[in-house]
Amino acid sequence: MTQSFKDFPIQRKMLLLTLMICGAVLLAAAAAMFLFQIVNFRYHFQRDTATLGGIIAKNSTAALAFGDRRAAGEILSSLNAKPSVLYACLVTPSKTVIAEFGDPRKSLSLDRFPDAEAFRFVDGNLLFTLPIKLENKTLGTLYLCQDYHHGFYELLRLYSLMLIGVLIASGILAAFLSGRLHRVITNPILSLGETARRVGENNDYSVRSSAADRADEVGVLARAFNGMLSRIESQDRALTLSQQKLKGLVNSLDGVVWERDPEQFAFTYASRQSEHFLGYPAEEWIANPHFWSAVLHPEDRPGMMTAYRDIVRKQEPYSFEYRVIAADGREL
């Protein structure tokens, strides 16, 4: 059975609150960073591709101008150093491929590349077209295809792992720190609660909360609590004293003073003289809920029961005379 949050102990509540706040703040910060990194990654990926393309283009001007396939192939083969490059080719203005790099099976139709110098994302790859110029004359075009998704997912994986790590570490740190720091708040409240529990369990009004010397709200509460305890203690003492006096008075009377439940007729109190009177101890008067009807003389019983119910309903003073059977069988 799960406990609802409001029933949790204060310490756990504060820990949960701290963790929730920390988690929310961290998540918000991480989300912002994440977004920034994604945009940044895309931007840098394009810039890297442009740089790479620029270098290849610069180096291949002579190869293109002199139609040197071997040199062009060698220049493109330097792309081996960059595993994310899937395909590249150098094409003359007449659309003849002079050199190729990469797996021809992965090669894309050149129609899918942008026409002018531009980037295009197709099927998770970045396609880049770069016209190669020398002194404002186009010598040919470089087509470059880089695997964007692989790098992107790698970044996502790295960031997710990092985020989980940071969340766990900060959770542990927050739990440790809040455990330490929350004691300042929770300990006085817990001690106040403990004092209240002792008062409740033992009816001991002499205990006092030790949190009363604090200047904060808990101190105010503890002082009010201690003041209340003092008043209850003195009133309790006075009450006990007056009860003892009353008991002595009642027990010294030559007669039985009793108290009864008006509905059930069960005795809730009977003075000490009750034992002398019928021979039953006061405890038995109280213990047996049908004590009164049991001791009534059988002839008076139905009349008395009816008369009594009337009296209770009318709530008037009364005086009845009836017969009862004592413990030793005497009729009184």
Next chain:
Amino acid sequence: MTALLSSRISRCLALLSCWLLCGPSVYAADSDNPVAGEYEVKAVFLYNFTRFVEWPSTAFTSSNAPLVIAVLGNDPFGEILDKAVRNEVIRNHPLVVKRFRSGDPVPDCQMLFICRSDKDRLGEILEKLQHRPVLTVADFSRAAERGAMINLVVKDSVKMEINQAAVAGAGLEISSKLLNIAREVNPDHTPSAAATTP
């Protein structure tokens, strides 16, 4: 105007690539008239040299003086070369082709193409040119070893041999990109070549 130029360059390059790609087959098919494919490519090469070689400012009389490509001897290009460089301007210098007969005095130019007809006069021509900023180009065997700066050789396609010492001696600068696609050749008379000779 630019569009026109570009399209013409593109045509040249297309032709060049076509010849290079189809290579020997086209050449073989045209073997009755070997000039057709081979010199088309060589003409484009000459034009391209102007883009990958830097001349010192002293090579020109003014900042917009023409860049003269001189053909010495029996011209194998015909109008192909004129077409390849027509209306082209390199670093503010318009390209101009001039032709000279064998035996003519060594002309004032920035690039000199020495034809096969003047093969035997190579040493004499180079001697007259010594230290002048003129890019010497030839297309016969061992021309680079004998002191020409660039030699165009036909193997399965047109290749370049560059005599870097001769280029540096004349105060010219060849782009490393061009050097990357060429074969470097040591001239016969260099100390290193002499040292290896027993």
